[in-house]
Structure formats: C-alpha cells, structure tokens
Amino acid sequence: MSEQRDEGYDEWIDAIDRGEGYVLECSNGHGSLPPRRLCPECGAGDLERRPLPEGGTVDTYTRTHVPTPEFAEDAPYVVAIADFGVARLTGQLRGVDEPEVGMRVAVGVEERETTGDPLLVFRSA
Ligand SMILES: [Zn+2]
Incomplete structure (x- = not known):
C-alpha cells in the first residue's frame, strides 16, 4: 500500500471492485x-x-514499453482512456493483443504486477 493514495480515490476503487462503481454528476450534468x-x-x-x-x-x-519503476514488472502494458458516457476513465487495458479505438470494454480492479496495489483495468467486453 502506498501512503500517497487519496482516501476518496481508494473508496472509489473499492466500489468499482465490488461492482458498484459510480461517477459524480453536478446539477448541470457534468x-x-x-x-x-x-x-x-x-x-x-x-x-x-x-x-x-x-x-x-x-x-x-x-x-x-519503458515504465516508471512502480510498473516495472507490468511492462509492456497498454493504458487506455475509455468513454463511459458520463465520464472518461483511464486504466490499464489487459488481455487484448490488438487494441482498437472504439472497442467495448468493461472496467474492474486488478493488481499491479509490480507492487500488488489495486489498479483500474479494462478488459474487452
Ligand atoms: Zn458542472
């Protein structure tokens, strides 16, 4: 566990891990x-x-292919930004050899190879 992780973010990751992911929406729909x-x-x-x-x-x-030290054992890996309609999420795309823009993905929480910390992960849906 890193000490620099934000409490609100941890809570959100836990919610996604339970299948109860959410986004925040203001009264103007952002x-x-x-x-x-x-x-x-x-x-x-x-x-x-x-x-x-x-x-x-x-x-x-x-x-x-050349990661920061905390992702050393994860490389090579693919980081994707996925549009979930209400918000865009950034995560590691796993289990896909040939990623494509527009491909459908589901979001979940898995572990980093390097540190074991929880990580937002997309997989083909
Ligand atoms: Zn707003």
Whole structure:
C-alpha cells in the first residue's frame, strides 16, 4: 500500500471492485471522478453519485514499453482512456493483443504486477 493514495480515490476503487462503481454528476450534468468536492467544469458543489455504466468504449490508448519503476514488472502494458458516457476513465487495458479505438470494454480492479496495489483495468467486453 502506498501512503500517497487519496482516501476518496481508494473508496472509489473499492466500489468499482465490488461492482458498484459510480461517477459524480453536478446539477448541470457534468460527470467527474472522485475525489471531488466541486464540479471541475462549472464549479457546482452539489455533486451526486450516479452508477457507472457497465461498459465503455476506448477513446485512445498508449502502449508503454519503458515504465516508471512502480510498473516495472507490468511492462509492456497498454493504458487506455475509455468513454463511459458520463465520464472518461483511464486504466490499464489487459488481455487484448490488438487494441482498437472504439472497442467495448468493461472496467474492474486488478493488481499491479509490480507492487500488488489495486489498479483500474479494462478488459474487452
Ligand atoms: Zn458542472
């Protein structure tokens, strides 16, 4: 466990791990991810939890061969940004040899190879 992880983020990762993932939505319909107190787009403070849709689509991805030390044993790996409608999530894309923009993915929580810390992971849906 790293000491630098944010409490609100940990709680959110745990919720996704239980299949109870959520996003924060302000009264103007802007989605954002925890931890947040204010909407990053309009500054509204009345953020409500909305269930995270079950599937998203890959917007963009990057394959990393030379990782930072904390991901040393994970490399090579693919980091993807996936659009879940209400919000975009960033995670590691696993189990896919040829990633494609637009592919459908589901989100879950798995462990980093290197540190065992929980990690947001996309898999083909
Ligand atoms: Zn807003």
